[in-house]
Amino acid sequence: MSDDGERAISIIAFIGSVFSPWYRWSGRRDPENHVCVNVATYGRGGRFTMTDRGRDALRHSAQRFEVGPSALEWDGTSLTVRIDEIAAPPLPGRVRGTVRLVPAAITDVEMPLTPDGAHVWRPFAPVARIAVDLEAEGWTWDGHGYLDGNFGTRALEADFSHWTWGRFPDGDGTLCFYDADRRDGTHLASAARFAPDGRVETVTPPPLRPMRRTLWQVRRTTRGDAGSTPRQVKPMLEAPFYSRAMVETTLSGHRTVGVHEALDLDRFASPWLKPMIALRVPRRPRWTFRD
DSSP: OBTTSSOEEEEEEEESOTTOHHHHHTTSOOGGGSEEEEEEEESTTOOEEOOEEOGGGEEEOSSEEEETTEEEEEOSSOEEEEEEEEEOTTSOEEEEEEEEEEESOOOOOOEESSTTSSEEEEEEEEEEEEEEEESSTTOEEEEEEEEEEEEESSOHHHHEEEEEEEEEEETTEEEEEEEEEETTSOEEEEEEEEOTTSOEEEOOOOOEEEOOOOTTOOOOEEEOOTTOOOEEEEEEEEOSSEEEEEEEEEETTEEEEEEEEEEEHHHHTOTTHHHHHHTTSOEEOOOOOOO
């Protein structure tokens, strides 16, 4: 998010593009044949890109991850993302430029999301700074950022019916909340505070507070003080099964604005939804690197 709260960017690098209908239709047997660098920009002139690419487009090492024309590179202190993607309708166009993320520290935390460890959340750098420089008017800015990873050996919809996640600045650190309804009838309710030096403290989650449903009627809740009313202050991504938004809530008496996500995996599992997603997620199986 930009320091003034007017713009934001989300970048997700996939091996096994979990939200791609092409990966689902393939039977999810070959993750490296469904790779993607998904870029979404929010604010004036925002765009959405998510191209499902084949194994020809993948090159990776310990420091560098390439998918077709885009790449992520870690130099030991910062992560630089070089973006060159084509946006999907209704606002087509090229999204090109760089984003540099500098973590305050790298954590050593891994959190299983299921008892058997089939899904793992890895918050690498919950406190970070970012510098965005895209080839579009108004898209050069600095802000606060976040870097994590999710890993799994089963489809999300196989183990979860619904989840919400939130990251909220908390003084000089950040609070993260993970809530999920598992298929086995149990519920995940996790809260952690991350300090700028990488220290992590598990905390008791504040009460769940209701929020308005999205335009697609995706159910949303987040954490907040008893009696508080969280509210969306800026929409980011609205899909039939997924919501991402800037949300304001109250934590320990203080108002804070962070990024909130809600995922309806019952709806995502519906066969009727996959062709709709394919309209926004093209498949490009071939690629040739020029160097």
